[in-house]
Amino acid sequence: MVTMSKVYFVEVKDGIIENLEVLLENAGVSNLTGVAAVKTHMGERKNKTFVKPSHVKRIVEVLKINGGDPFVTDTTTMYKGKRYTAMDYYRTAFAHGFLPSYLDCPVIIADGLKDEAVPVNEQVEIAKSIYDSDAMLVVSHATGHSASSFGGAIKNVAMGCVTKRTKIYQHEVTxxxxxxxxxxxxxxCREVCQFDAITEDHELILENCVGCESCSYICESGALKSPEDESEKLQKRLAEVTHAVIRNLPYSNCIFVNFLIDITPFCDCAEFAPKYISPDIGVLASNDIVAVDLATIELIGKQEFQGDPTVQVREAYRMGLGELEYEVVNVRL
Ligand code: SF4
Ligand code: SF4
Incomplete structure (x- = not known):
């Protein structure tokens, strides 16, 4: 018999803030008791399309109503932007409105001041504060992505719940x-590379290169190009790391909430002005990370992404992280 997962859906026309409580109740928020990590991406400086603090604030309120003790969290980046250190990330988060006084809960950069983590295998280190929680609610902004085609809950867990070292492991293939x-x-290319990974003769120093792709974006002659199979390889690494994170957390109570709002072609690490690949759709929530990402892709339309956005979803399914068969259940007050 085919197992079908439920993916709960609030349509944008019905009002997001008004319906977040009923959405999360249906998705099982009452199971997220104790200290609950609200994992979200608080946006690179100059990015405007990250999930809004007002939405995260409402999620925090709903968690508290249901017996949770939430904190809002993310991890530092592998590239040297305005979230590279915890101190930089706090400044960026506060500038973007993610203030503890506004959210009414702590904001904690989960890998701490210096790569605080729990290693779970040779490649994967889970950020300490996420590991030490009792539950997690993963808030993801659904977007396209230049290398992985799509970014949703799987990418948020794979790239966002781990240390720089594990981020680099995934980006190596790019x-x-x-x-x-x-x-x-x-x-x-040498001017833009932050990792001393290009020689004066413009050859790559592989042991220094983290695969951030800044050089290939800026190279106008086409001399630096991303590998042709990078999307498939990166998506498979995303699924692999997500599997390692989810299977090694000391708790299994997780909910995945995808915002299909301000759907940009790039993730929230990009500083570009907004441009959209789809009109606003709504918010999805499920305890099945595979189903919620597949439903997100199919509601936006697979054709709107560069390449095949479902590689990561099918790989996560193959690893037993969830179901490809799902039922979308509309909810509203
Ligand atoms: S991808 Fe390019 S810019 Fe990024 S680290 Fe490697 S050589 Fe440097
Ligand atoms: S042409 Fe491309 S690879 Fe060559 S120096 Fe310029 S940016 Fe670097």
């Missing part, structure tokens, strides 16, 4: 390929 015949020696 290291660019350099073609010396096309190189014009403009030096722009």
């Amino acid at each position: 290291r660019p390929i350099w073609n010396p015949d096309l190189c014009t020696d403009c030096d722009k």
Whole structure:
């Protein structure tokens, strides 16, 4: 018999704030008791499309009503932006409105001041504060992604619940390929690389390269290009790391909430001005990470993404993280 997961859905026309409580109740928020990590992406500086603090605040309220003791959290980035250190991330989070006084709960950068983590295998280190919680509610902004095609709950867990080292492990597969015949020696790649990973002759130093792709974006001649199979490889690593995180957390009570609002072609690490690949749709919630991401992709439309956005979902299904068969249940007050 085919197992069908339930994915609860509030349509944007019915009002998001008004219906977050009924959405989360249906998804099982009463199971998230004790200290509950509300894992979200609080946006790179100049990004405007991250999940709004007002929505996160309402989620925090609903968790408290249901017996949870929530804190809002994320981890530092592997690239050197305005969230590279915990101190930078606190400044960015507060500037974006994620203030403890507004949210009425602590804001904690989960990997601490210096890579505080619990290693669960050779590659995967779970950020300490997320590991030490009693439950987790993963709040994801559904977006396209230049390398992984789609970013939702799987990507949020894989990239967002771990240390820099585990982020680099996933991004390794996006290291660019350099073609010396096309190189014009403009030096722009060296100017943009934050990891001393390009020699004066513009060759890649593989042991330094974290696969951030800044150089291939800026290279106008086409001398630096992303590997052709990077999307499939990166999506499989996302599923692999998500599996390692979810299976090694000391708790199993997790809910995944995807916001299909301000749906941009890039994730919230991008500083670009908003541009949308779809009109606003609503919010989905489920205790099944596979079903909620697949429902997100199918509501937006698979054709709106670069490449095949379902590789990560099918890989996560293959690893036993959830179901590909789902039923969307509309809810509202
Ligand atoms: S940006 Fe491209 S063309 Fe310019 S030096 Fe680097 S590899 Fe060569
Ligand atoms: S992808 Fe390019 S910019 Fe990023 S670390 Fe590697 S060489 Fe540097």
